[in-house]
Amino acid sequence: MRRRVWLLLLLGCMALSAMAHESRPAYLELNETAAGRYDVLWRTPVLSGMRLPIALRFAEGVRTVVDPVESQLNDSLIERRGIDAGPAGLGGQRIEFVGLQASITDVLVRVSRLDGSLTTTLVHPAQPWIEIAATPGMFSVAGAFLVHGIQHILGGFDHLLFVFGLLLLVGNGWMLVKTITAFTLAHSITLALAALGAVRLPGPPVEATIALSILLLAVEIARKNRGDVSFTIQWPWVVAFCFGLLHGFGFAGALAQIGLPQRDLPLALFTFNVGVEIGQLMFVAAVLCLRALLLRCRLPRSALLYARPVAAYGLGTLAAFWFFERVSSFWT
Structure with missing residues (x-):
């Protein structure tokens, strides 16, 4: 019974997340x-x-x-x-x-x-x-883009689910710090390059590939659950850095939708990125606190045993849906 409750909660969260990305200002x-x-x-x-x-x-x-x-x-x-x-x-x-x-x-x-x-x-x-x-x-531009950066990452469920996948893959400890830092550094680089016009990529393929990155991460989580070993499992921070470069173009697309002011660009870009990092750290802290709380609740061993596989397959299912939905939008 308890396992069914957890599964229903997961499906409910997936349904909500599928609707929450359409909040463009x-x-x-x-x-x-x-x-x-x-x-x-x-x-x-x-x-x-x-x-x-x-x-x-x-x-x-x-x-x-x-x-x-x-x-x-x-x-x-x-x-x-x-x-x-x-x-x-x-x-x-x-x-x-x-x-x-x-x-x-x-x-x-x-x-x-x-x-x-x-x-x-x-x-x-x-x-x-x-x-x-x-x-x-003096601080109107900084305040506006700081807040919008926080709101964008907390409303961007595809980016958050990728970070959630990293947490499932790595767990905690020093390797998690390196992995999250690599992801942050990578998307900060491509966000700056795209916002400054140095690199341009079309939005729809970027969004579809972001969904594909979550799907590939879910596959690696499932492989780790089976006891397999792969490059991603051994070197998650390298993979996080590579995929982070891709996610940075997604953040740049959000800035383009806002209409980034050219004369305010350096300040707006910096504070938006800081806001994204604040929101990301808030999410990581919330997930780790929830994990610690669940461990203290002394759930049955069977529930803990099935929690990671259920989360991995749920993550992969939602990512696959997003991928095919975004690919289909190329022709609509």
């Missing part, structure tokens, strides 16, 4: 072109062919001087327009995102002023509005 960019005049770019995600029902609302007195023009992309809808906020500009005024409170997405807001100052802020559903600061804060 909306994006609002305001570029001041003259005193009180702004070019507006408003991008909202499109999920399953449906535009997220989030509407942009400016304060009273803000006039549209250039009619909106819309363009459709595969994953988003972009609207461009020109507005006039008066001589004082948008400083001190509130911009609302109607419908955001009923969604699970965020809005990244970037404001560029005539004096060259830039502010970048992340707006959450709990507070579906932003008040444009008259004087930009």
Whole structure:
């Protein structure tokens, strides 16, 4: 009976994780072109062919001087327009995102002023509005991308499941430290190279290959459970480094969806990567604490015996589903 409960819990987690990766943020960019005049770019995600029902609302007195023009992309809808906020500009005024409170997405807001100052802020559903600061804060860009890095890794279940697979394969101790460090170093390298434009890879094949990396890791976990020996089992940190290079391109794809500000790029890139590492360490700590708690509960030996194989096959099944789903999207 207890084994069935654990299996049901695992299947429930797999179902939730399959739905949780579609939380791309909306994006609002305001570029001041003259005193009180702004070019507006408003991008909202499109999920399953449906535009997220989030509407942009400016304060009273803000006039549209250039009619909106819309363009459709595969994953988003972009609207461009020109507005006039008066001589004082948008400083001190509130911009609302109607419908955001009923969604699970965020809005990244970037404001560029005539004096060259830039502010970048992340707006959450709990507070579906932003008040444009008259004087930009020094840490707004860093804070926004730090938070988004944490949210991205905690919402990116494919990356987390790969880390979970490393924990199943290695266990704990010094080898785990080396393996997680190698994975972190590798994806930091390719994230920086891709964000800076030095290396470019198409997104769909990268996402499919990330799913394949999880599947291959699940196979190695199953081999270790049988007592077999392989290069991955003996040198997990080398394999983690190689696959980490691939996962870094996945993180870069997330930054591209946000619309990484070019003038803020070094700071935004650094703080986003720090946020990813914080979220990853939070996940590792949570898994290790849960493992320690389960060991203290003195579960039956049979439950502990079957826990690792069930987790490995569950991991491989979900990764295989993701792989074929992402490969099929090449032609849709």
